[in-house]
Amino acid sequence: MMNWRSLMSSARIGDNKENKSSNPLRSDFEIDYDRIIFSAPFRNLQDKTQVFPLPDQDFVHTRLTHSLEVSSVGKSLGKNVGASIIENNDELSFLTPYDFGAVVGAAALAHDVGNPPFGHSGEQAISDYFLHNSKAKKIKDLLTTEEWNDLVRFEGNAQGFRLLTKNQKQGLRLTFATLAAFTKYPCSSTLPNRDKSRKSQKKYGYFKAEESVFSEVAQQLGLVQFDKSENVYARHPLAFLVEAADDICYSIIDLEDGFGLGLVTFEEAREFLAEILGDRYYPEKLENIASDKEKIGVLRAVAINTLIHQTSDVFMAHEEEILKGAFDKALTDLIPAAGTLERLSSFSVKRIYQSRQVLEKEAAGFEVIDGLLESFIEAVFCKFYDEKNYSGRHKSIYRLLPSEIQFKLDWAKSPYESVLEITDYISGMTDSSAVKQFRIMKGISLA
Template sequence: MSDPPPVLRWDRLLSAERIPLPGEEADAASARSGDAHRTPFEADHDRVVYAAPFRRLARKTQVHPLAPNDQVHNRLTHSIEVASVGRSLGRRLGAFLTGRGDLAREHADDLVWILQAACLAHDLGNPPFGHAGEYALRAFAAKHPADVPGAGTPAAADWALFEGNAQGFRLAARADNPGAGHLRLTCSTLGAIVKYPWAVDDPRAAARGKFNAFHSEKDVFARVVDACGLALPGGRVARHPLSFLAEAADDICYRILDLEDAVEMRIVPEERVRRIFAGFTEADPAAPLSKLRGGVIRALERACWNAFVDGFPAVMAGEREDDLKSSLAGRLPDALAEVKALYGEIFAHRDKVAAELGAYKALGRIVTALARSVDDLTASPGRRFAETDFLTQRTLELAFGRSHVEEHPGRGAFWWSHRVMDFVSGLTDNGARDLSAAIDGHAA
């Protein structure tokens, strides 16, 4: 069977365009994207590194909420490790494309910077308490649909299917809420972040619980698709080729390093994890855990790269959607199945379950307070801060600051709902716990 013809083109996939600011032309936005000493994609990397949402990842759960052990991973250390693997995959891709004549050598480093930036940014939208926070927000919206900010607007669906990937895309793409850390990255880096190239109103969002754009970013998402040339016949959207490698870097790191955390937390015996790691490469299970882990990461990186090369024609034709690990062969699928089985035990651990129950109560209390304030603020067109009641004023001051509210008179519930989403998802584990206690009258 012959390979499908390529549809995607690297001259468009490496788009330095940024989403224009209000009233700005696209050409002007792109012209300011870099300078003589730093490419737009290096600038993307630096924007993420210096961003407040990136710093806050240091106090956000990777797997174990509010872990008392300082040696376990948080979202920040995880993201740095993912970027390390992403860098290696980017170098492989640069050599591959230049060797094929698909890319000029001077652009090979662009791939490395884009992948590093995408990997560093991939978890920016995760709420406090890790995936438990996502599930808590969804469960709260399902049980209390009238109590979410923007109830009665399309924002209600964004809360009902709250997705850290979509919130991360929002933070990475927009520039109109600098207080929340909106970054306005290039379209190429945004494309590399997108694993699920559809919006919340696509049937796949409800069916799979995964998507990459809220209602508020549908126009932004369409702009990225156009800039990178990802549109396919029939209204479909292709995944950006770099998104497969960024996703693989994430998969490799969290599946392996989360097990080390389970050992550190004394949830799983070290000997058991050593045996699982040794099964990836037929190594000696008596070797130090760190050495075994390094061998596993190298083996998975190499295998994912080979899967990318084998499926490259389908990727460039816009036909591939599945992640690279679904194409692994040999002993690796069985070894990953062992890891997945162990995850069931880790996620069922008593301390983790108790923390997740607390996450539901904490986030529900915060969202309820903010929703009430948004309802008051948007009760009539043009309603101003000074016209709201005492509790609304104090809540809005706490979340956004009085000046920010006064700078946006007349904004509706839909707009404010996503400002609330920025605030809630931006809370750290500690911040959410303490704010919830304060709202409940129990100052930390």
């Protein structure tokens, strides 16, 4: 059974001792938050698709604004449950509710840093390149089964863990607690017998390259281990809150964005939000608000607050099961508003996520990412692993890579590491930089 004293460890990779911040007003977990918000992967989220790719309306969310909102909700969830946990555990007097809020807030802030350009279709585009592009097939023979599986099932969550744990001497060096709370899927891509009833095994949380890093995190915190041979663990309890914060935000905010774009009517948006509020919905109060946009904004704010309290209550009701590793469901599937959220999800798929403007940009994203991967990976593999076919074209393309990527490729120890450096580079691109690079390389635009 897991215990909160170990789970809230402020130790960092490379320094397994508990740290004490030199500033008593700034905890190690708050330092994590600050390090993430000033990092390049987080900054790049300002020009990455949330739902509506390359939005030209100022009220549509990007990955950056979405992540800030998820972090805000996550902090509230963490503080709510933290206050109850501390009240019930005398031995946790060294912690405060703000520590729990800071861990969840930091992990939630980083939850999308591994997502490539063009939203979730970007993940599929990377996987599709390795699965279906004939030029990628020759790479397969140079990789192990585990390494190949990481590529054909490319996962933004694993890419995020990689970014947060790379270059530990000069990198972010986050606490073990924040890294574990970030990891919603504490297993590898090659887990042979996934338990489909467990939400934490729906996807995977780390690449083969970072397997030993995650094992260190899990062992330091005392996460429940299900299968030692496969390194399969239970989630850090606070990962459930990070997931819930994301679920709450995209459910409600995507509805608001859909209304702003004219894909959802005012009446439809109001009905969903009113249903979440239940007895807290007072239609007469809306009469004093001038615009429909402001009315939806007010309802959205109260709905999110309602969902935060419902989710906190569910977490505490299942705390013992969570600490045993026996609980493995989405918290938002068990709250009073779960039925409404499920209907809202189905509605959003039809009216928002499958709208023509979304599908058109996703289709363009597949072309852009496939084109970039094909050009850069072919150039890299000819340079390092098939020199006789390293042409002038390959040399020109290789020189387009940033100097820091070229430096890392010079030190790559295997074809697998070389591929990961290229997927690091392309998944780290913003939507506009990916489009610009693709247009230049294909001769579409030289401006």
